Amino acid sequence: MADSRETLTKTAFVTGYPIKHSRSPLIHRHWLERFGIVGSYQALEVAPDDFGAFIAELKSGNGFVGGNVTIPHKESAYRLADRPDEIAQELGAVNTVWLENGVLHASNTDGFGFISNLDASHPGWDKTSRAVVLGAGGASRAVIQALRDRGISEIHVVNRTVERAKELRDRFGAQVYAHALQALDEVSTGAGFFVNTTSLGMEGGEVPDIDFSRLCSGAVVTDIVYVPLKTPILKMAERQGYTTVDGLGMLLHQARPGFEKWFGQKPTVDDTLRSLIIADM
Template structure:
């Protein structure tokens, strides 16, 4: 005689992850595993290396395999906008998405939380930081810079200076974000820092294995706040020199942690706390 079980069926375990190429370096799986364990949530977060030519097919399949959403990293952050059914205003403005939500109706919702993560990191580490304390200066004009520019302007920065080695990219940002953006030639990037209250390195220069950020900091005010989007190493040469000049500095790891929180909440139903234990878990 066959034994039958009267137990209730096991509910599907929600799945999420991060897609990119390469992806092995990502700290996001460690971060989300920490939160899942902390809150006792039955769920999984997996890194997925996806080639650009397979992106559309992967996004079509995953919602039918138990996935409730994804983080998106290089090189897919722009391409996913064309594949999403719903795009938030901020993702459209920035021109990239880093967070996808797979809705119950099958539609893909694309958002960008990088700017939120950037500002939340500043405010957590420097609660008295004021966007309107003076001009902001952003070094670089890539995808990350666009999120930073949008969030700084939205927070109330009245003048945003930007410089990039390829000037046309900085000029494109000015064209899209308006009159508060002032473009500086790369040869004048040091002058851009004169009187700036908030200075941001949005490039990968200074990252472990990359070229150093060769920007003269002579004009940097000791009253300025300096922050870097790079978090390997935590204290980049840029932050170290800024700190030596008297500036308050904020490393880039907090941006990674804070940008992840809204997605985790949407996927798993719990707003996670970003605290010292979270940083420690990600740093390993």
């Protein structure tokens, strides 16, 4: 007799507060359809005060196989997970959770998404020893960890509030250097990789001029902001003759490990998926 559990619809979620702007449902529903999986992916708005109860219900078996967690729940989800993996423990924040035999596992796939996007868009981007990271917030942490794990030997974090850059240097150790914004030109000299992790330029906001000419020739410039797709920072870098990689791919690639955990298939990022998200922007 067939195991009735095999025929149950698997359901995953994305939760945040607010959640209505999340593109994750579009991504995962595209992959569910692509694989012909009888499953669903739901956006759930959960207020911070209700998040503990939400996780308790999830662990007690409310039908979800796991999900994505976004702002403002990433740190709470890390604290409430039973088994955060090594990456999650280093960052203290997670974006992906999944249940295995009633145990809640958790990881942070932002760094995986960041690196996979670069590898897919511009193989060889990592053939440099010196990288510049603009910004020192939550997103910057995942990026620095990923660059360090990739073996970039000098990671220069430049931030408006230099104390936050110093905190990251203290957290990540030897390969990471902290600088104030005024040092941007100086530390860019000879770098082969530049990433913006700040909200500068998001939704059309003002961005100060950046002189990329100190980067080495062939340097790659990327931005984790993806609305607009061509951010002011990417446009500036292109005008100055540098290769750029936009941030949309990071969003798409960070979704891959979760889908595989919940639904058991390895999804890929292709132009159809990219177009689907761009059409929704």
